[in-house]
Amino acid sequence: MIARMIQLSESAITVEFGDTIALSTNDLVLAFTAAVDQAGIRGFIEVVPTYRSATLYFDARLTDAGTVMKNMRALTVDTAVSPSRPSTTHTIPVWYGGAAGPDLPDVARQAGLTAEEAGELHASITYRVFMLGFSPGFPYLGIVPAPLATPRLPTPRKQVAAGSVGIAGTQTGVYPQASPGGWRIIGRTPVVLFDLHRPKPFLLAPGDQVRFVAIEEEEFEQLAGDQA
Amino acid sequence: MPTKQPLIHVLHPGLFTTVQDLGRSGYQRFGVSVSGAMDSWALMIGNRLLGNPDGAAGLEITIQGPELLFEQALTIAITGADLSPTDNGLAIPMWTVVAMQAGSRIQFGMRRHGARAYLTVAGGISGPMTLGSLATHVRSGVGGLAGRAVKKWDQLSVGPAAPMAAQSIGRSLPEQFRPRYVASPTVRVMPGPQFDYFTDDAIRLFTSSPYRVTTESDRMGYRLEGAELPHRTSAEIVSEAVCVGSLQVPSNRQPILLMADCQPTGGYAKLATMIGADRSRAAQLAPGDSLSFRIISAQKASELFRSNHAELDRILPPCRS
Numbered sequence: 015m016i017a018r019m020i021q022l023s024e025s026a027i028t029v030e031f032g033d034t035i036a037l038s039t040n041d042l043v044l045a046f047t048a049a050v051d052q053a054g055i056r057g058f059i060e061v062v063p064t065y066r067s068a069t070l071y072f073d074a075r076l077t078d079a080g081t082v083m084k085n086m087r088a089l090t091v092d093t094a095v096s097p098s099r100p101s102t103t104h105t106i107p108v109w110y111g112g113a114a115g116p117d118l119p120d121v122a123r124q125a126g127l128t129a130e131e132a133g134e135l136h137a138s139i140t141y142r143v144f145m146l147g148f149s150p151g152f153p154y155l156g157i158v159p160a161p162l163a164t165p166r167l168p169t170p171r172k173q174v175a176a177g178s179v180g181i182a183g184t185q186t187g188v189y190p191q192a193s194p195g196g197w198r199i200i201g202r203t204p205v206v207l208f209d210l211h212r213p214k215p216f217l218l219a220p221g222d223q224v225r226f227v228a229i230e231e232e233e234f235e236q237l238a239g240d241q242a
Numbered sequence: 243m244p245t246k247q248p249l250i251h252v253l254h255p256g257l258f259t260t261v262q263d264l265g266r267s268g269y270q271r272f273g274v275s276v277s278g279a280m281d282s283w284a285l286m287i288g289n290r291l292l293g294n295p296d297g298a299a300g301l302e303i304t305i306q307g308p309e310l311l312f313e314q315a316l317t318i319a320i321t322g323a324d325l326s327p328t329d330n331g332l333a334i335p336m337w338t339v340v341a342m343q344a345g346s347r348i349q350f351g352m353r354r355h356g357a358r359a360y361l362t363v364a365g366g367i368s369g370p371m372t373l374g375s376l377a378t379h380v381r382s383g384v385g386g387l388a389g390r391a392v393k394k395w396d397q398l399s400v401g402p403a404a405p406m407a408a409q410s411i412g413r414s415l416p417e418q419f420r421p422r423y424v425a426s427p428t429v430r431v432m433p434g435p436q437f438d439y440f441t442d443d444a445i446r447l448f449t450s451s452p453y454r455v456t457t458e459s460d461r462m463g464y465r466l467e468g469a470e471l472p473h474r475t476s477a478e479i480v481s482e483a484v485c486v487g488s489l490q491v492p493s494n495r496q497p498i499l500l501m502a503d504c505q506p507t508g509g510y511a512k513l514a515t516m517i518g519a520d521r522s523r524a525a526q527l528a529p530g531d532s533l534s535f536r537i538i539s540a541q542k543a544s545e546l547f548r549s550n551h552a553e554l555d556r557i558l559p560p561c562r563s
């Protein structure tokens with residue numbers, strides 16, 4: 015099941031389960047992550063799940079790579095009871111197109127759709143949170159319906175608004191904070207994905223599911239106002 | 243009567259001064275960077291000299307230092323880069339525990355060597371923790387003082403010093419153990435997860451010519467410039483974890499050395515990982531300086547990590563918090 019283990023540093027080991035972005039590979043990653051979280055491995059600091067691998071960080075003063083690899087091989091990984099069968103599904107309202115989604119017309123054109131149809135298609139499926147990265151709370155969601163898969167912008171924008179929903183290849187995601195970014199922006203959500211003042215600062219966790227629901231500009235403004 | 247927390251007033255912020263500790267762990271899976279001191283070794287030594295826990299927060303001072311006014315008497319140690327610190331005009335010795343009187347005015351001057359100095363204080367810089375740490379990550383606005391660098395008229399609070407702190411005055415890191423920061427060091431690396439993505443030529447070039455630290459370098463990473471490092475097929479991988487010391491090579495074939503503020507994940511092939519024992523050397527570089535690389539085994543890197551820490555524990559045992 016584990017395809018490869020490799021030392022990333024003196025105090026980190028990456029465990030690979032495959033080479034591609036696939037739900038079944040990510041299932042293994044998340045199940046393995048859950049098992050490592052529970053295992054009480056000596057020197058354990060944290061484990062970071064990504065699309066097709068998990069990286070375990072440890073205190074190299076307390077243990078060594080060989081021992082940690084042995085610890086990890088001994089784990090029983092059960093995909094049936096892991097958080098890869100998520101109970102948490104989030105509904106995220108999105109204002110597609112217009113000022114909120116400057117790249118929606120381009121994405122729609124290359125898909126042979128109208129902007130409205132492209133928004134509907136994006137909101138038509140349930141996405142997996144494969145991983146978080148890039149910035150606090152930024153989810154990498156997939157897998158985007160094939161017609162909508164569009165490469166990143168040739169030149170990243172200097173500033174992308176907080177809440178912007180973007181597409182990069184077969185991935186889709188939401189920018190939790192205003193930041194530079196190269197994903198094609200198709201809409202914006204008023205939902206706040208990262209807020210240090212909440213008891214749970216991060217809305218999403220790896221393995222969660224996300225449904226997008228199209229809303230109009232008026233509703234966006236109203237929801238955004240309610241949050242302020 | 244409650245005793246007031248001692249305060250440090252910022253009269254001038256310097257070029258880029260941030261509150262840093264040993265970083266924020268446990269949240270990388272939510273996209274949060276570890277951050278913390280670039281030269282964690284220097285910060286740790288300052289803390290041990292003072293009787294602080296290793297992870298107490300201090301000020302990371304970059305190239306041009308701030309001007310600070312101490313409202314109360316404080317015990318401090320300045321480690322890392324020698325930026326000519328003075329107290330009311332008198333030189334403050336580096337790597338040494340020094341008692342500062344109330345009203346002391348700390349300034350920095352000429353950069354003698356290194357790029358980042360650490361001002362550690364008995365009791366540590368205190369404040370509200372963000373996700374378990376005081377480390378400042380400016381890019382995401384997390385930690386430190388409202389997630390930003392120190393600015394004029396800021397006030398920094400200092401936590402209660404360990405009872406032993408007063409006895410540490412005059413304590414100094416022996417000369418022979420003080421790091422010698424140079425502007426063109428050789429750092430050792432271990433093969434990275436995508437070592438086999440690179441041609442034999444790339445590996446040879448990587449270890450046979452120096453790389454310049456460009457002006458596009460900061461706490462997140464150093465964009466390096468030197469011999470091009472060709473990939474066998476592709477520069478891109480499915481995004482996965484990266485760490486401090488990772489040497490990513492994007493399609494422009496110029497390496498990026500990831501540093502303390504790096505994102506938890508990245509999608510470029512990683513040729514190598516700089517070893518922990520040499521992180522301090524790299525952290526003390528400024529744009530215009532250069533780096534050479536030497537490859538060693540992961541096994542050797544781990545041995546060096548352990549022997550370095552064992553030596554430090556012998557010279558300066560860690561303090562119980």
